[in-house]
Amino acid sequence: MKVNGIPTRTIWSVDHGQAIGIIDQTKLPFEFKKETLRDWRQVREAIATMKVRGAPLIGIAAAWAMVLAIRDNAQDDLIHEVRSELIATRPTAVNLQWAVDHLVKKVMPLPAKDRLPVAYREAEEMTQANVLANRAIGTHGAKIIAELYAKKREPVNILTHCNAGWLATVDYGTALSAVYIAFEQGIPLHVWVDETRPREQGLLTAWELAGVGIPHTVIADNAGGHLMQHREVDAVIVGADRITAIGDVANKVGTYLKALAAKDMDVPFYVAAPSSTIDWTIQDGKHGIEIENRSGDELRFIRGLDKKGHLADIRLMDAQTNVENPAFDVTPARLVTGIITERGVCAPEFLTRLFPEGARKHARS
Numbered sequence: 320m321k322v323n324g325i326p327t328r329t330i331w332s333v334d335h336g337q338a339i340g341i342i343d344q345t346k347l348p349f350e351f352k353k354e355t356l357r358d359w360r361q362v363r364e365a366i367a368t369m370k371v372r373g374a375p376l377i378g379i380a381a382a383w384a385m386v387l388a389i390r391d392n393a394q395d396d397l398i399h400e401v402r403s404e405l406i407a408t409r410p411t412a413v414n415l416q417w418a419v420d421h422l423v424k425k426v427m428p429l430p431a432k433d434r435l436p437v438a439y440r441e442a443e444e445m446t447q448a449n450v451l452a453n454r455a456i457g458t459h460g461a462k463i464i465a466e467l468y469a470k471k472r473e474p475v476n477i478l479t480h481c482n483a484g485w486l487a488t489v490d491y492g493t494a495l496s497a498v499y500i501a502f503e504q505g506i507p508l509h510v511w512v513d514e515t516r517p518r519e520q521g522l523l524t525a526w527e528l529a530g531v532g533i534p535h536t537v538i539a540d541n542a543g544g545h546l547m548q549h550r551e552v553d554a555v556i557v558g559a560d561r562i563t564a565i566g567d568v569a570n571k572v573g574t575y576l577k578a579l580a581a582k583d584m585d586v587p588f589y590v591a592a593p594s595s596t597i598d599w600t601i602q603d604g605k606h607g608i609e610i611e612n613r614s615g616d617e618l619r620f621i622r623g624l625d626k627k628g629h630l631a632d633i634r635l636m637d638a639q640t641n642v643e644n645p646a647f648d649v650t651p652a653r654l655v656t657g658i659i660t661e662r663g664v665c666a667p668e669f670l671t672r673l674f675p676e677g678a679r680k681h682a683r684s
């Protein structure tokens with residue numbers, strides 16, 4: 320994708336895999352700053368501190384971290400150690416584990432001296448494949464938006480939570496890919512953007528949508544139910560960090576509440592994600608998916624601009640106040656209308672039909 324002629328890429332290889340380039344998303348939407356990471360530990364840090372974020376993007380970033388680690392030391396024990404350290408950074412998004420394991424599986428059978436070029440090639444391929452998958456997700460999702468428009472003949476109101484746009488992937492995004500492609504096709508639409516406390520990923524969504532001129536409105540996280548009751552939402556489309564074999568969905572905390580309200584009001588609730596987000600080894604999301612608990616400081620402070628226009632963390636409560644900060648929640652499959660993947664859209668119970676190879680993995684697990 321391009322915005323004002325500039326490619327919307329979130330990650331790129333520098334000097335043929337000697338380093339990787341990223342956008343520091345902790346500074347957005349206020350400052351657009353690129354950064355070059357030259358060592359796998361810097362990439363691990365960028366994932367942990369959410370300079371790069373979004374399930375598909377952290378998977379690809381972790382794959383590039385493996386390339387940098389193998390460049391420095393391609394021995395078995397080092398590869399296993401780096402693998403574990405990377406996976407531990409963000410435990411809910413399965414794309415991270417998927418990407419690292421895919422790469423490790425390809426290089427381990429080779430002698431250490433031959434591992435680097437293969438690791439590099441695999442990371443490149445996964446990066447390109449993510450772009451193609453997201454574009455395909457967008458094409459399938461745009462059909463849903465087109466159908467809503469055909470019924471309504473007025474701008475379609477989509478509600479989204481968190482940021483599942485190009486910033487959360489290599490390009491295009493997942494939920495927002497559908498919005499971008501529908502908009503490209505000339506379908507009139509408007510997006511309700513959940514603010515997404517505590518890290519305000521909704522502001523990234525608003526920034527992305529503003530970049531291409533898509534009408535949107537930021538709302539407090541608690542406003543969605545009210546808007547649905549008053550028929551102001553035609554569909555909810557969100558991304559996912561992990562989907563189980565039966566279609567339970569882990570996504571940014573607050574997603575479950577939106578799904579409950581959507582069910583009550585008969586608003587279709589869609590989840591857009593590439594197949595690398597499906598964890599075929601798990602059925603029950605509520606018990607099987609580890610939910611990342613992040614630092615309480617994410618609640619105690621809020622980031623914004625101070626009166627002088629400098630980026631600052633403003634304290635909202637003192638250090639003694641008890642806080643709990645689960646970063647994700649699980650929406651049960653029964654609340655999900657459809658899952659939009661690169662292969663098409665299906666009801667959660669038909670995921671295994673859309674991905675027979677996943678069904679085989681599920682049977683073996």
Ligand SMILES: CSC[C@@H](O)[C@@H](O)C(=O)COP(=O)(O)O
Pocket residue numbers: 372373374375412480481482483484487488492493494520557558559560570571646
């Ligand atoms: C295409 S991104 C889908 C999800 O990863 C997204 O909705 C989300 O929950 C991101 O969480 P984050 O904590 O910002 O990495």
